[in-house]
């Protein structure tokens with residue numbers, strides 16, 4: 293397939309219903325494009341004489357841009373444009389329409405519906421037309437933007453993972469931190485952890501971080517967030533390269549810093565921007581903070597639901613949360629039920645939890661106070677400081693479970 297000329301010229305196909313009708317236009321375009329793109333120029337790769345020929349040339353010669361008339365012999369410009377948009381969607385069609393007709397708004401709408409990129413008239417100034425051609429020919433460069441890969445390559449699909457649970461003190465933050473650190477080590481520079489639970493400052497403590505900023509301070513930029521602002525509010529865990537957005541000490545979520553109606557739009561911007569920058573976005577989500585946590589769940593591809601088996605209320609509350617999640621249309625296969633701090637002496641069994649919740653337990657992470665407590669005290673995650681401890685192995689299994697689930701999802705999205 294012929295693509296843009298290697299010399300950087302804009303390749304265009306013109307149409308001329310009468311022989312020689314485009315000569316003046318060609319001269320004008322050559323003049324303007326020659327002048328404006330220092331040295332750059334325009335290649336008129338073909339001139340079509342009727343609608344069918346125009347569509348054929350677009351589909352077969354693949355110019356950057358094709359300029360068509362609304363009225364052409366044999367086949368109207370609209371029909372030709374709609375065929376081109378099917379056969380050669382990369383070719384930008386520009387439809388030339390008479391002034392008197394373009395003033396009727398529905399003409400432009402009709403051209404756009406057919407697939408035209410722009411509508412011009414015979415009195416469009418040549419320099420404006422030249423500018424338009426340059427702009428349209430540059431659309432192809434979008435393929436080299438990192439975002440192009442993000443949208444087309446399922447392997448680059450960003451994944452948001454929430455770690456949550458119905459109770460405090462069951463190992464949610466411990467799991468979040470160790471999971472996020474594991475991903476950060478495997479996928480350098482691609483992992484961020486949002487501490488949605490500043491309550492006890494556990495996440496920074498577990499990583500020995502002393503954040504300068506937290507999510508509460510970030511809310512001052514609500515409505516005007518961008519990647520740079522977010523980046524300045526993140527802390528870096530040097531050992532793993534994990535980025536962390538610290539929570540607001542003493543409170544949950546955005547720390548009540550925003551009026552209720554601004555909370556979700558803020559989170560939407562935050563998640564949207566983080567997903568452009570990071571492939572793995574982890575959230576350590578506290579129990580019961582209502583709309584904000586519901587929103588985070590709704591934006592999560594996976595939810596790690598952490599439970600404990602130490603008493604009946606832990607099991608009952610987990611079952612309730614699981615049912616709330618599925619009731620709010622979160623597909624059961626997106627929820628990974630994990631028993632944390634699992635011990636033989638537990639009051640209840642895995643079967644009790646499965647029966648109460650109606651969900652399968654994906655994994656049990658052993659109770660391992662030795663590794664858990666000393667790694668927290670040192671501020672050095674168990675997965676790196678004690679990789680062979682039972683609890684670190686448990687986290688390793690969770691990494692595998694999530695990676696398998698992601699691979700299955702990628703498979704589903706692979707173009708057939």
Ligand SMILES: Nc1ncnc2c1ncn2[C@@H]1O[C@H](COP(=O)(O)OP(=O)(O)O)[C@@H](O)[C@H]1O
Nearest residue numbers: 460461462463464465466633658659660661664
């Ligand atoms: N697998 C484990 N084995 C033993 N102790 C654990 C384990 N996971 C967490 N802990 C302990 O539980 C306490 C609470 O953990 P944390 O992750 O802060 O809970 P949560 O975020 O659910 O409130 C921590 O002090 C930690 O020492």
Ligand SMILES: [Mg+2]
Nearest residue numbers: 464465489494
């Ligand atoms: Mg916690």
